[in-house]
Amino acid sequence: GFFGNWGGAYIPEILHQTFQELHVEYQRAKNDPAFWQEYLHLMRTYSCRPTPLTYAENLSNHFGGARIFIKREDLNHTGAHKANNVMGQGLLVKRMGKKRVIAETGAGQHGMATATMAAKFGFDCTIYMGEVDVRRQRPNVFWMEKMGATVVPVKDGSRTLKDAINEAFRDWVTNIDSTHYVFGTACGPAPFPEMVTWFQSIISEETKEQIKELHGKLPARIYACVGGGSNAMGSFYHYLDTDTELVGVEAGGHGIDSGMHASRLCGTDASPGVAQGYKTMFLQNEDGQMLETHSVAAGLDYVGVSPILSDLWEKKQVRFEAATDKEVMAALDLTMKLEGIIPALESSHAFVQAFKEAPTIAKDEAIIINMSGRGDKDIFTIAHAYDDPSWKEFIISRAAEYSSKS
Amino acid sequence: GFFGNWGGAYIPEILHQTFQELHVEYQRAKNDPAFWQEYLHLMRTYSCRPTPLTYAENLSNHFGGARIFIKREDLNHTGAHKANNVMGQGLLVKRMGKKRVIAETGAGQHGMATATMAAKFGFDCTIYMGEVDVRRQRPNVFWMEKMGATVVPVKDGSRTLKDAINEAFRDWVTNIDSTHYVFGTACGPAPFPEMVTWFQSIISEETKEQIKELHGKLPARIYACVGGGSNAMGSFYHYLDTDTELVGVEAGGHGIDSGMHASRLCGTDASPGVAQGYKTMFLQNEDGQMLETHSVAAGLDYVGVSPILSDLWEKKQVRFEAATDKEVMAALDLTMKLEGIIPALESSHAFVQAFKEAPTIAKDEAIIINMSGRGDKDIFTIAHAYDDPSWKEFIISRAAEYSSKS
C-alpha cells in the first residue's frame, strides 16, 4: 500500500478485517477480466463512456500555440468523473454482499455520484458533507435526498471535506459489517488510492486512443486539477510511461503566498504527515494539526493529496502548479464564451495553467485538459462570484415568495 | 412542406427569399453524405453521441412487466436532445455564411443549446424567452448570457414559448440577411419540421442498433413527451415503418378536462389552425385566438405541435396520451429513487405513460422511454413543486445575504 514514501493504511484496528476483505475483493476484481468488462458495459450503458475528446478550435486559435483538446468528463452521468470511481466501487460492493454505502463529499459531486450509484444498485446510502459545503452546494443536497440518500451536515472542525471524511470513518467503524465506505478520491488508506486510480484510469485509457485518432500522436502535455487527485491520476495514468508531460494544478486560492489556498505539492506550506488513514503531504502546522484551506472550488478545498501524486511529485514525474480563484473565474469565462463549454470551478484550475502554457507550445503539438466536471451545478457559487445582479434579484424575489407564503 | 393536411409555410413575404435559400441549403446538405458524417463527428466529439440506452432494471422489476430501457438524451452536451438539432443547424448556418443566430426558448434548453452552438461556431446570438419562462428558468438565462448570448425577455401575450417564437420571427424579418433563426422544434414553417426531425432522427438511428444489441429485437413501444415534438419525432423516426407502437405524451397539466393543460392531440380542446408559420392542431378559441396553456414543464407549455405529428395522429401511426403535473412529479420521484436518474420535467411525462403501461406488457418485450433531458436544471421548479423546506430556507438565507450587502 505504499508508493515510495507515501500511502499506507493507518487505520483503527476495528477496520482491519474490513480492509482485508476489501483488499481481497479488489485483487480478485483486478485479476478478473470479466470484471473490467462488466465495468465498461455499465459505464457505456448507464454513464456516457467513452466521453468525448473535444478539439477546442477557438481556444487554440485564441492562444495561437498548441492544439487544445478537452476531455469531457462533464458528460458523465451526474456530471463529473466521480461516476467512474463510484460505479466501480458499486460493483465491488455488490460482490462483497454489503447493503449500505457511505461517502464523504466536498463539492457534492462525489455525494451525487454515490447517491446515484446507491439508487441504481439498491443500497442504503448516507452522505457526509461539511456544513460549509452543504451551504455552498445546496442543490446537490436536494438531489441526493431525492435519490433516497441521507445527507448529514458535519459541524466539526473546518466543516469542509476533511471533516466529512473523519465523520464517514466514524460511521464506518460503527457499521463495518453492513457498510462500505465509498471513498471519493485517490486518497485514504490502501487500497483506496490504487483502487480509485484504477477505476479513473479509464479516462487516460480512452484519451490515448482518442488523441491518436484526432491528432495522430500523443499529447505534449496533460493538465488536470488536483484536489484529492483522482481525476489527475485517472487522466495521467496511462501516460506515466510516455514522454507526455503531466501537470497537476492545485487550488491557489487567494495566492500561494497568502496562506489562503489548498496547494500541497506546489508552494512550501505543506509537509509530510499522516491523517485520515494515509501518509502524504498535508497542509498542517508544526505540531501536526491540519490547517484550514481555501478555494473557490469546494472539491479542491482539502488538506491532503493522493499519496501516489506525492510520490510522482517527489520523483518529478508530475509537475505541480497553482491557479488562483481570480484566474479560475477568468479561464471559466473565456471557455464559456469561446467554446460553449462550462467547466466546473475545480476543472477550471486545469484550464488556467493550460492557457498559460499553450502559447509557448508548438502548433503541431496537442495538449489535453481534463475537464473533470461541469460547472452548471455550481451556479450558486459562480453567479455569486461574478456578482451577477439579475441573479441576486432572482434569488431575492424567490425568497420573498417563500417568506410571504410560509 | 405538407404532411397530409398539415404543415406548410405561412410566412411573411419578406422571408420568402430566405426560406428559399434555406430549402436549397437543406436539400444540398441532405443529399451530401459528407454533411451527415461531419454532423456525426461533431456530435461524437463535442456532445456525447451515441448517447447510452440504459436498461432500467429496478423500474422493470418494480412494474413487473416489460423490460424498460431509457434513451439518455440527458447526457448530451447542454443536457438535452436540443443539442442534436442546434448543432446540425449550426453546420447549415456556417454553410450559408451567416454570422448571427436567434432562437426562441421555453424551458431554456433550446436557448442554452443555441447559445452554446453560437459560442462554438463564433456566431452572434440573441435568445427570445417569455418573461414567465425567464422567471422559471433563471439559471439557464445566466448561463446563456455567460456564453455571450443576449437574452431578451418577451413581455407580450402569455409571455411563454409561443410569444418568444413570434418575437423571434419579428427579429428575423428585420435581420434576414445576417441572421438565421434556429427553430427549436419540429414545428414552424417548412422546412423546419422536416429539418429538425432529420437532425433528431439520430436518436432512433442509435436506439435501433442499441436495442438490438441489448435486447435482441425491436421494442414493443416507444414513449416520448410531446411539446413541439422534436424529441418525439427523433425517437420515433426510424420506427415508423416497423411494428413498434409509438406513444406521444402531452402535458395534461391540471387534467385534460380542466382547461389547464397543453394537450393538442389527445383530448378535444384543440382544433386545426394556422399560426407561427404552419398548420397544425392548436389550442385556440372559436375565433382562432390562441389559448393560454399550462404545464409544470415549460418545454411542453405550447399551443401548437409538430405538423408531422398531427399527420401521424390523424393516420393513427402514433398514439397520444396525457400526463398530469401530479403524475409527473410521482414518476420523477420514482425514477430518481430506483434508478438514480433525474429526468427533466418534460421527459418525466413520457415516464408516466410508460409506467402505466409497463405492467401490462409481456416480460420478454422491451419498451424505450426517450429521456429528452436532465432534470437537475429544473431545480428551482422541482424543489418548489416538492415544497422542500430546506430548499426554501436556503433560498431565503441566500437572499438575506444579498439584500444586506446591496
Next chain:
Amino acid sequence: MQLEQILRQRKEKKDILLMTHIVLGYPSFEANREIVRQMVENGVDCIEMQIPFSEPMADGPVILKANQDSLANGTTVAQCIAFGAEMAATYDIPFLFMTYYNILFKHGEDRFFTEAKEANIKGLIIPDLPPEMGENFFRLAKENEIAPILIFAPTSTQERMATLDSMGQGFIYCVARRGVTGKKSSFGDDFNEYLARCRNATRMPIAVGFGIQDKEDIEALKGRADMAVIGSQTIRLVDEQGPEAVGPFIQGLR
C-alpha cells in the same frame, strides 16, 4: 366597382393617395368610429381595418399591443365584420380587412368571404398567406370580387414579384424595408431603386408602407408611389392624444 378601379379614380384627383390603418376594438369600437370619421373627413382614401389576432408575427410592438388589448377587451371576429359593414355603409371610400390567416381559416374561408362581401369590404391583406399557401383563398377572392392584396418586399426577386403580381389584385403593398410595422424607414438610394423595381413588376397601383410617419415621408413618395400607408403612427397618436388628434394629423400630411 372593384378596388383597383376605385383607387385609380381617386388618384386622378390627387398626387398621392393615403391609406390608414386601425386595429379593430382598440382602444374600443367607439373610438374606432371616431377615428375613421376623422380620417375620412380629412381625405383618407382607403382604410385597412386589422382584425386582431393573438399571434401577430409581422407586427411591431405598437400594433402588437393594440391587438392584445383589443382581444383582452373581448373583441370578436363577428364584431369586426359588423363594424366593417357599418363603415363601408357609412363612408364612400374602400375599406379593407387586414388580419392573419388563422382568423379566416378558423372562421371558415367561405363564410369569411361571404360575410366580407356582404359587408362591402373591398380587399384583404393577409401577411402570413403567401400565394403558394392560398389556393382556395385566391379562388374565393376572385369569386367574391374581393381583392387579395399581395406584398412586395425588398428581398423579393424579379421572378417573385412577377408571381405575386399575377396573383394579387387591387394594389401591390410594397414594404419599405425589412422588419415589422412601426419603425421609421429611411428613403435613400436603395429604396428608390427598390421602388423602381416594384413599379416595373406590376401594372397595379403601388402602395408603400412601413415606417411612414410624416408629411416629409409622403412628399418623398409623390410621383413614385400611388398610395402611402400610415400604420402605427395613428395608433401612437390616439394612445397619446386621443381620437380627436387624428384629423389634424391627417390634414397635416398633405
Next chain:
Amino acid sequence: MQLEQILRQRKEKKDILLMTHIVLGYPSFEANREIVRQMVENGVDCIEMQIPFSEPMADGPVILKANQDSLANGTTVAQCIAFGAEMAATYDIPFLFMTYYNILFKHGEDRFFTEAKEANIKGLIIPDLPPEMGENFFRLAKENEIAPILIFAPTSTQERMATLDSMGQGFIYCVARRGVTGKKSSFGDDFNEYLARCRNATRMPIAVGFGIQDKEDIEALKGRADMAVIGSQTIRLVDEQGPEAVGPFIQGLR
C-alpha cells in the same frame, strides 16, 4: 518498572483496575490538574492523557469536541508532554499518552519517545497506527521501554489477535464494540464470548473500553477483565458539573 508489571502489582489488591481518560488542555490544563488529582485520590490506577489532534477519526462527538476546543485554546504538543511529566512526577500511578500517529510523526518519532521517556510516561495508545505501519515506532518503544498498547476489536480474528499480542506491550485494550468512543455498550452474550476470545489470545492484562459509564458496567467486567476504561463519561461530567464532580463519580464506581 514497566507498565505491565505495575498493573499486575496493582491488580493484586483489587478486583478490577480503573483507567480514566482526559483530553489535555480541555477545558484547560488547570482543570486537567484538578481532574487528575481527584482521579488519583479516588483510586484510579492508570490515566491516559490524550494529546489533541485536529482529525481524531476514532473518537466520538464528546472527545472530538474536547480535542477541537483544546486546540482552539492553543494547546501544543510541548505543553502536553510537559504536563505529562508533571503528573508522572506528582502521582505514583502510570500515565499514558493517547494520540494519533501524526502527532508523533510530525514531532519526530525519536524525539517524541525521548521526551516521553524523560517525562516518565509508561505507555502509548495510537489508535490509527496498526503494527504493520509502525516498524520504527515499535523499535523505539522497545528501546525506550515505553509500552506500545495495542487494541483488540470485536472484528479481530484469532490470527490477528495473535499478531497484535506479539507486538503490543503493557496491556491489551479490548474495544467493547464497533464504533467510536462515547456511546453506551451493551455487555451481552456476544460480548462475553468476545472477551473470552481476547483472554485466550494474550497473556497480558486486558482492559475493556468504549462505553463504560457506571458501576453496573464495571461490576459486569469483574473477573473477566483486568481493567475498566472510563473515557468520555468524565468529560461529560466535567462539562456539566465541573472538575470537582470527578472524585465522587470515581468513588461511586467501585
